[in-house]
Amino acid sequence: GLCRNGDDPADMSTLSLTPAVLTVIEDAALRAVLPRYQSLAAHQIDAKAADDVVTIADKEAELILAEGLARILPEATIVGEEAAHADPALLDRLGDALCWIIDPIDGTNNYAAGKMPFGIMVSLSQSGETIAGWIYDPMSPRLCHAHLGQGAFVGDYRTTARTTGQVPPIAAISLVFMDPSRREAMKAHIAPHYSLVDIPRCAAEQYPRLVLGTNDVSIFERTLAWDHAAGVLFVNEAGGKAARPDGRPYRVDEAHLPGLIGAASEALWDDLAGRLAQL
Numbered sequence: 001g002l003c004r005n006g007d008d009p010a011d012m013s014t015l016s017l018t019p020a021v022l023t024v025i026e027d028a029a030l031r032a033v034l035p036r037y038q039s040l041a042a043h044q045i046d047a048k049a050a051d052d053v054v055t056i057a058d059k060e061a062e063l064i065l066a067e068g069l070a071r072i073l074p075e076a077t078i079v080g081e082e083a084a085h086a087d088p089a090l091l092d093r094l095g096d097a098l099c100w101i102i103d104p105i106d107g108t109n110n111y112a113a114g115k116m117p118f119g120i121m122v123s124l125s126q127s128g129e130t131i132a133g134w135i136y137d138p139m140s141p142r143l144c145h146a147h148l149g150q151g152a153f154v155g156d157y158r159t160t161a162r163t164t165g166q167v168p169p170i171a172a173i174s175l176v177f178m179d180p181s182r183r184e185a186m187k188a189h190i191a192p193h194y195s196l197v198d199i200p201r202c203a204a205e206q207y208p209r210l211v212l213g214t215n216d217v218s219i220f221e222r223t224l225a226w227d228h229a230a231g232v233l234f235v236n237e238a239g240g241k242a243a244r245p246d247g248r249p250y251r252v253d254e255a256h257l258p259g260l261i262g263a264a265s266e267a268l269w270d271d272l273a274g275r276l277a278q279l
Contacts, residue, residue, distance in 0.1 A: 013147075013150075014124060014131055014132035014147045014148070014150070015132075015147045015150050017072060017073075017124075017132065018134070018143075018145055020072050021069070021072065021122060021134050022134070022136070022143055023068070024064070024065060024068030024069055024072070024122075025065070025120050025122060025134060025136045025143075026136075026141075027064055027068060028060075028061040028064040028065050028068075028104065028120060029061075029120060029136065029138035029141070031060070031061075031064060032057050032060035032061040032064055032104075033057050033061050033104075033105060033111075033118075033120065033138055034138055036055070036056065036057040037057075037111065037114070038114040040055055040056070040057070040112060040114075044056040044057075045112050048085060052108070052109070053108055053109060053112050054082060054085070054108060055105070055108060055111065055112050057104075057105060057111070058081075058082055058104045058105045058108055059082055059104075061104035061105060061120065062080040062081070062082045062083065062102055062104035065080070065102045065104055065120070065122065066078050066080055066083070066100075066102060069100045069102070069122065070100075073098060073100070073124075075097075075098055076096075076098035076099055076100050076124065077093045077096040077098065077099040077100070078099070078100045078102065079091070079093055079094055079099055079100070079101050079102070079225070079226075080101075080102040080103075080104065080226070081102065081103050081104065081224075081226045082104065084226075091255075091256075094125065094128065094225055094252045094253045094255065095127060095128040095252075095253035096127070097126065097127055098124065098125070098126055099124070099125045099126075099252070100122065100123075100124055101122070101123045101124070101125060101225050101226050101229050101230075101252060102121075102122055102226060103120070103121040103122075103203075103204070103226035103227060104120060105118055105119075105120065106118060106119045106120070106121050106202055106203055106204040106226070106227060107119060107200070107201055107202030107203075107204060107205065109201055110200075110201055110202055116139055117137065117139075117200050117202045117204065117205035118138075118139075118202055118204065119135055119136055119137050119138070119202060119204025119205060120135075120136045120138065120204070121133070121134065121135050121136070121203070121204050121226060121227075121229075121230045121231075122134045122136075122230065123225075123226075123229035123230040123233070123252075125225075125229060125252045125253075128251045128252055128253035128254070129148070129249075129251060129252075130148070130229040130230070130232065130233045130250075130251075130252060131147070131148040131233075132145070132146065132147050132148065132233070133145060133146050133229055133230025133231070133232075133233040133234055134230060135204050135207065135208065135230050135231065135234060136204075137204065137205070142154065142155070142208075143155055144159075144207075144208050144211070144234055145230075145234070146230070146233040146234040146236075146237040146238070147233075147237065148233065148237070149237075150237070151237050151238075152211065152233075152234050152235075152237040152238035152239075154208075154212075159211060159212075159238055160211075160238055160239050161210065161211045161235065161238040161239045161240035161264045161265065162211075162212070162213045162264065163213070163216050163264040163265050163268060164213055164214065164215065164216050164264070165213075166195060166216070168193055168194050168195050169193075169194055169195065169216035169217060169268055170194065170195050170197055170214075170215050170216045170217075171190075171191075171194035171195065171196055171197070171215070171216065171217045171218070171219075171272075172196075172197050172198070172199045172200075172206060172209065172215045172217075172218045173186065173190070173191075173194075173196060173199065173217075173218065173219045174199045174201075174219070174220070174221070175187075176221075177221040177222050178221055182279070185279045186219075186279070189275065189278070189279060190219075190272075190275055190276065190279075193275065194216075194217065197215065199218070203220075203227045203228060203231050204231070206218055206231070206262075207230070207231025207232070207234055207235055207242075207262065208231075208234070210235050210240055210242075210262050210263065210264050211234060211235055211238045211240060211264065213264075215264070216263065216264050216265075216268050217261065217262065217263045217264070217268050217269070217272050218261070218262040218263075219259075219260070219261055219272070219276070220259070220260040220261075220262070221258050221259065222258065223250065223255055223257060223258065223259065223260045224255050225252040225255040228250060228255070228260060229250075229252050229255075231262070232250045232260070232262070235262050235263075235264075239265075240262070240263055240264045240265060240266075240269075241261075241262075241263050241265070241266045241268075241269035242260065242261065242262040242263070242269075243260070243261065243269070244257070244259060244260060244261075245259045245260070245261055245273055245276050245277070246273075247273065261273055261276070
């Protein structure tokens, strides 16, 4: 279980959970995700929404993850992306005292199309605040993880966010979920100040890119807990900055709210937030 000294999240040593959490994630990858990669049959892929699919691998991986994580911390609520899709009332549990949040395959559209990147994301929140996050790339395999007040890590090694050093800075911005007028405003007033690159359609890849020197800034419109909890913590604990455009911290129990900026440094964050505020 978790060692607790009082209720201060900083006193919860989630770092010690990492070997057990990784074992569960690897189990899901080996049993459900990797065997079906590039070998899904058409009937194993279902449309969830116009631009969103779910596969049999997502569903199986989520069950394996939920089962394994429940053994690690039985007292924690579990909110998985597919379970919440089936029962939206689960979303009300994101503010629970302790909550596991599961994205069984992040980047499902890529995965279903037989291409990378895709990943598995797990986070742990305490009363709406993310206290730990694990982002696993099963193809490399690479584990990025972060723990509130304890730093960000790639595997066993502590990591610090670094910018690309490029001028203008490199921005990964998705215009997909923006309404047309906002999209035009972005193209006119934000894009000229940055070097725009395609987003990977995979938060499990996009957040590490902000820390590992690939991208400088990202803007996210949709901020669902399973997509963003682990990544936001990873960026912040690495010394970058991920927050709401007005500077408020991201909370998993406010994941229905739109808008989030991630950046490899505080200065880059301030600059982009300032420009967005003028739109």
